Amino acid sequence: MIQVKNNTSGMKLTLAVTSILWLKTVIVCFVGFNLSIQSVFDSVLVLTNSIGSLLLIMGLSFYFGNKVNRFLLFVLYLLGTGILYADLLYYRFYIDFVTLPILFQFDNVGGLSASTIELMSPWDALLFIDIFIAGWLMLKTKSILTVQKQSKSKYITVAAGFVVLTIFFGLIKSVHLFSASYDREQMVKSLGPLNYHVYDIALGLKAPLERLLVTEADAVALQEHLQQKDTKRTDLFGIAKGKNIVLITLESTQDFVINQKVNGEEVTPFLNELIKDSFYFNQLYDQTAQGKTSDAEFMIDTSLYPLASGSVFVRRPENTYYSLPKILKENHYYSATFHGNVSTFWNRDVMYKALGYEQFYSKEDYIVTEENSVNYGLKDSPFFIQSVEYLKDLPQPYYAKFLTLTNHFPFLLDEKDMFIAPAETSEGVVNRYVTTVRYLDKSIETFFEKLKEEGKYENTMFVLVGDHYGISEKYEEGLRELLNEEDSIVNQVKHQQIPLIIHVPGHDGETITTQGGEIDIRPTLLHLLGIEIDDRYSFGHNLFTRTGDHPVVFRDGSFISENYMYKDNRCYNKVDGQPVAMHQCEPYLDIVRQELSLSDNIIFQDVLRFMVEEK
Numbered sequence: 001m002i003q004v005k006n007n008t009s010g011m012k013l014t015l016a017v018t019s020i021l022w023l024k025t026v027i028v029c030f031v032g033f034n035l036s037i038q039s040v041f042d043s044v045l046v047l048t049n050s051i052g053s054l055l056l057i058m059g060l061s062f063y064f065g066n067k068v069n070r071f072l073l074f075v076l077y078l079l080g081t082g083i084l085y086a087d088l089l090y091y092r093f094y095i096d097f098v099t100l101p102i103l104f105q106f107d108n109v110g111g112l113s114a115s116t117i118e119l120m121s122p123w124d125a126l127l128f129i130d131i132f133i134a135g136w137l138m139l140k141t142k143s144i145l146t147v148q149k150q151s152k153s154k155y156i157t158v159a160a161g162f163v164v165l166t167i168f169f170g171l172i173k174s175v176h177l178f179s180a181s182y183d184r185e186q187m188v189k190s191l192g193p194l195n196y197h198v199y200d201i202a203l204g205l206k207a208p209l210e211r212l213l214v215t216e217a218d219a220v221a222l223q224e225h226l227q228q229k230d231t232k233r234t235d236l237f238g239i240a241k242g243k244n245i246v247l248i249t250l251e252s253t254q255d256f257v258i259n260q261k262v263n264g265e266e267v268t269p270f271l272n273e274l275i276k277d278s279f280y281f282n283q284l285y286d287q288t289a290q291g292k293t294s295d296a297e298f299m300i301d302t303s304l305y306p307l308a309s310g311s312v313f314v315r316r317p318e319n320t321y322y323s324l325p326k327i328l329k330e331n332h333y334y335s336a337t338f339h340g341n342v343s344t345f346w347n348r349d350v351m352y353k354a355l356g357y358e359q360f361y362s363k364e365d366y367i368v369t370e371e372n373s374v375n376y377g378l379k380d381s382p383f384f385i386q387s388v389e390y391l392k393d394l395p396q397p398y399y400a401k402f403l404t405l406t407n408h409f410p411f412l413l414d415e416k417d418m419f420i421a422p423a424e425t426s427e428g429v430v431n432r433y434v435t436t437v438r439y440l441d442k443s444i445e446t447f448f449e450k451l452k453e454e455g456k457y458e459n460t461m462f463v464l465v466g467d468h469y470g471i472s473e474k475y476e477e478g479l480r481e482l483l484n485e486e487d488s489i490v491n492q493v494k495h496q497q498i499p500l501i502i503h504v505p506g507h508d509g510e511t512i513t514t515q516g517g518e519i520d521i522r523p524t525l526l527h528l529l530g531i532e533i534d535d536r537y538s539f540g541h542n543l544f545t546r547t548g549d550h551p552v553v554f555r556d557g558s559f560i561s562e563n564y565m566y567k568d569n570r571c572y573n574k575v576d577g578q579p580v581a582m583h584q585c586e587p588y589l590d591i592v593r594q595e596l597s598l599s600d601n602i603i604f605q606d607v608l609r610f611m612v613e614e615k
Contacts, residue, residue: 011151017134018058018234019072021080024130025050025193032088034095034473038567042189047167052162054080057194059155060457070138077134080194085127089120089195093409095473096556097184097196099290100204101310131289166191175570180593182289182308183557186569206269207315207604214605222598222607229346232545240461240504245333245399245525246451247463249296250440251407252470255282255497256483257437262423265520267437271464274501278462281500286519288317288468289555291397293403294346296467299518301325301355303538305599308555313351313604320609322537324522325356325399331531334358334395338387339403340366340378356402361390374413380406380443381417388450394461404443407470408435427478434482435472458505463525466498490577496554500543502528515560516543525583528613537608539595551588553595562586 002204029035029046035045038428057080060611061073090098095426170177177190185194257267258275266272288295291311298312299306303325306312325335337361338556352360363377372382378438383405391400406413411432420438422431444464451457471479473530476487476495485491500521516524526533540551548562558567564585565572571585602608 006589007399008496011155013137014058015062015072017139020055020130021058022050022054023076024029024081024127025054025084028084029128029188029193031159033091033185033188036570037183037189039073040465040572041169041173045173046192047165048162049166049190050194051158052132052166053194053198055155055159059152062152074135074138078131081127081131083197084115084193087126088127090123092474094290094470097188097193099184099309100197101290101307101315105435113551126553133454164194166195176593179597182555182596183569184308185556203309210601210604211606214601214607215611219607220611222601223611230437232542234527234544236544237527238527239507241396241505241530243529244397244456244460245463245529246330246460247300247399247401247465248444249293249401249403249448249467250464250499251293251404251467252433252497253407253410253437253440253466254469254471254495255284255285255466255499256446256479257434258494258499260483262434262482264419266419266422266439267434270441271499271501272450274464274503275509275511276342276500277507278503280509280511281512281514281516282497282511283513283515284465284498284500284520284543285515285517285552285554285560286468286496286498287519287552287554291346292353294469295347295555296465296518297401297403297539300465300521301336303519303540303595304602305409305519305539305553306555307598307600307603311346314347316606317347317350317354317605319354319357319603319606320612322524322608322612323355325358326612327531327533328355328399330380331529333397333399333400335401336361336390336394337401338383338390339363340373340380340383341376341403342369345376358396361387365390372407375410376405376407378405379417380404380440381446384443384447385450385467387445388454388456390458391397391451392454404440406443407433407440407532409470409472411436411470414437415441423482425478427479428473429475430471430478430482434463437470461525461528462501462503463521464499464501464503465521466500467518468498470498471495472589488566488577489567490574493567494558497530504528512543514546515548515552515562516541516546517554519553520546530561537602537611539599555596557589557592559585559592564588566592 026047035046037046058073058076060076061069087098090096121215159166163346174186177186181199183188184196185214187199191199231424240452246252259272260267287299289304289306289308291298291313293490294313295306298306302321307315324443328335335357337352337357337359339348341363343360343364347359366377366383366386372379384402387402394400413432413435417439418435419442420435421435427429451460476492480487519544520540522538525546527542551561553559560574563574563576564580566585566589571580571582573580
């Protein structure tokens with residue numbers, strides 16, 4: 001064993017172990033995370049931004065004594081590696097970074113399941129080999145590893161200095177770094193993964209206090225912006241007045257599946273036929289964040305943006321909301337929601353009450369067996385078939401929302417439920433996705449047939465909308481193979497499109513190319529229902545009158561406008577995807593920051609409790 005002969009050995013060991021963890025962090029940032037490196041300065045930031053925080057954390061092993069605690073040093077090293085790997089796994093599918101709220105919602109994003117295993121790679125073993133090197137270094141030093149008080153002071157000063165410089169250079173990179181903290185890629189690129197997590201924890205601790213500090217006067221200050229009205233009418237105003245509403249969220253369904261063929265067979269033959277007699281919006285974008293389906297539900301019902309971190313369903317279920325069920329109740333509608341999973345998933349049993357739903361049919365209300373369930377719950381076909389019986393008993397007119405489940409990552413399906421052969425790309429996930437989308441399409445066809453048999457079709461407006469992407473960027477190479485497309489920023493943004501189909505029996509179909517997002521669905525439906533509301537308290541626009549000069553805003557701060565796109569902190573021409581000067585995007589970025597900030601204030605401060613009279 002190595003015999004320690006001076007009191008600097010403890011410091012040397014700590015620096016050696018910290019250096020290994022720093023090197024691993026840098027490699028993961030450059031290789032594992034698809035960070036947008038646009039300049040040498042960006043590279044320098046990634047190389048240096050983790051140094052200070054790692055030094056401080058690993059230095060905890062000697063902060064409280066005059067020697068290094070080998071056991072604590074090793075535990076800290078394991079913890080650092082674990083956080084890094086958790087970030088990597090989460091990033092691989094969501095192209096995003098773990099936040100504190102999402103950790104408390106672990107089961108809602110899949111937990112440790114087949115989804116997680118799908119994201120692992122044999123190369124991941126390389127992330128853990130260095131643990132043995134670090135362990136060997138600690139065991140090799142048998143003697144007491146002392147650290148002088150003076151050395152500790154210098155160590156802390158240098159480490160803190162690196163943290164301060166990291167923040168300074170991060171603000172040079174982006175003056176809106178902290179005010180636009182929803183741009184997590186920018187945060188990680190500028191501050192490093194560990195500093196980002198520390199800041200995220202601080203935001204999480206601050207959030208509960210915001211509601212306590214707001215006053216009615218603060219709420220009144222927001223009213224002018226929130227009460228903007230969509231005053232334009234079209235000939236379609238009120239064409240669905242008094243009709244029942246059936247809204248179906250198409251789990252993980254992206255717009256590219258519409259009219260798409262695989263090996264000569266249509267992926268969505270029923271939906272393709274349905275859109276011929278429907279309003280089909282082919283440029284509607286997925287605006288969800290970490291809450292995924294729950295975010296889509298929230299936007300449709302409230303026309304507010306989702307939270308950047310976690311889900312409103314979990315973080316703010318006690319708030320007052322001016323929701324679609326409440327607006328419809330004022331117009332004598334009964335609201336119910338149907339879901340083939342447990343009622344507590346994404347805290348729906350609590351949140352649905354806050355949104356004003358009067359009835360929630362969940363897994364407990366269905367006959368669920370091992371044979372008729374897969375992945376996250378009841379398969380879509382038995383779900384719809386059993387739901388028809390409940391639908392017959394609802395008071396009319398009603399608003400009935402149905403959440404499908406089968407088309408969920410990692411897209412597992414029994415062979416007997418496959419109505420189309422898997423695709424033949426290099427990505428198994430993409431190949432299976434085709435089969436589960438086809439199953440979903442068949443299930444909806446069965447649902448429509450049942451409703452017609454029961455006389456529930458003619459007097460109903462049907463709304464079908466994809467809730468969020470199914471094929472993440474991790475699997476986009478396979479998607480490009482399927483669609484025979486090149487890799488371009490234009491195609492990447494196009495893949496964010498989800499279908500919106502509004503079917504009003506007896507009315508002609510029309511394909512509408514207006515750009516919009518899920519946040520625009522509520523005012524669009526109200527327009528068709530002939531319902532005007534005095535106070536919008538929201539940010540959505542009627543898709544029949546929406547103008548191109550207002551950007552479609554995404555939760556990470558990116559946007560798409562009539563002529564430009566902003567993604568990964570770059571401004572692009574929307575048509576050809578070529579980078580353009582940032583000043584072209586700045587006016588839209590001001591709108592993005594304002595709307596996201598106001599929406600967050602409404603949610604975190606529960607502003608609507610001062611404005612909406614609960615009934």
